[in-house]
Amino acid sequence: MRRLSALALSILTTSQPVLADTPREAAICGWFKEPLVFTLWSSLTPLPVPERVTRHPDISLAEFVADDGKVLRGYRYAARDSHLPHIQPKGYLLVASGNAMISDQLIVGLGDYAAAGYDVYVFDYRGYGRSEGRRRLNAIIADYREMVARFNQRYERTLLYGISLGGLVMMNVIGAGAEFDAVVIDSSPSRLSDYGCPGWVDPLNNLSESLGSKVLIITGGRDGVLDESMVGPLRERAAALGLGTHHEAGWDHPFLDAPAVHETRQRLIREYLLGTAGH
Template sequence: MVTPKTYLLVLLVVLPNFAFSADREATVCGWFKERMVFTMWSSMAPNPDASRVAGNDLIQRTEFTTADDKVLKGYKYQAQDENGLATEPEGYILVALGNAMIADLMITALEQFSQRGYDIYIYDYRGYGDSQGKRRINAIIEDYKELVTHLNTKYEKQLLYGISLGGAVMANVIGSGVQFDRAVIDSSPSRLSPHGCPERIDPAENIPADAKNLLVITGEIDSVLGNDMTSEFRERAEQKGAIVFHGPNYAHPFMDSSHEIHNERLNRVINFLDGGEGN
């Protein structure tokens, strides 16, 4: 028999936790549209396949439990020395992926970041791959704020890299005031509000007043996010002191036309994160 006291405990303990979870995963860009778009985007991502990282002893599975008890699955690429052996890291680089990317496919592409002596972390967004939860932009942003705060307790040097949608996520993380040393935003849309999202999550509204520790990359031949979709963010960031590079031969990240251009782009990213000028 459920007593009044037991019922009160349910109200005081269970319902607040439920409300918190529901609030994080609430749609903010239109009830139907946000669900439809994320369903479409996630369907473009490949299925997770651990065999993609098999045989690389420097790549380890990792996971993170969010404040609303969703488990995000991902990978850590350990820092390595000149002999390809695990070494004490100089810091971490947290990567926020594009909307059709998946962690086990992308972690191997960032070997040169590991070779610079950094631990690299990539997670599948909630609702992607093996990560739990519903695909919601507000929840993803909150997850990455938590990830940065968590990793900051483990490393002295704190570096961020956002790709496409991940650039918009990282812009919001930076705009929230989290501690970081340097960040690269590669091909983020300037605004999400034209698609029904609140202006508060527009990347262009989340550039810090002093953006000198930020590198913004865009591509002149980006067929996914054209100049009209990325230029405002780039220009606003430059006005606030960011380094910007509008690559004449750059397409969308990881879609460049040659290995040479792709490698030049990744070198530009890691050189800036590692303390270089980035231009």
């Protein structure tokens, strides 16, 4: 995984112009390079295994129909408490995964948020798993902007969690002005403009002091997928703006840590998201 991820990034080497009113599924990081990179990345993604979730009665299939008609599929972990199986949720958590993850892998580990009263959503990116559409960065970012806008009409509180590539996606969501209560950006690349993408997608260009205490940027010193040169500038810029940051020298890329370290990392994220949201 580590070597193929590095190879994919190395392919994006020259900038390409991005025209106004770019079609949703157009390649914005090079007409040839971006499809190739997503082909390499998606080759790391396991096939869906629905049986992973069948023993969890509070997890159900979920669908989101994007504005271009493509159907994104994933799961919802329904809010509950110790006395009632289903309750009126306090809000929702939306997770944007890493590029080699799939929704049925992630959803089963997010029960603590459901137990805290939040509906939890994880979707496969378009072109991944059971979701329709072509794998394109512009389209994926647009999908999550739409998700947050629509979910915000239904829920009172908004929690966001972006993992690796998903961190870049969520930075573009909040950078566009989405309303939210707390977001964790875990090991996101700081920029992709160095690899041929337009500057507006760079998480660095979506940071602002106005985000305040609602943002936590996490990095690990043993990250073998995105090294310090990739993740460090975002963390340093966030710290300079007074935003929340957390760095652990012994942490790897998300979900590649040893089990005990992984649980410590996830506990930090839960405490931040639920605490910031006023749980």
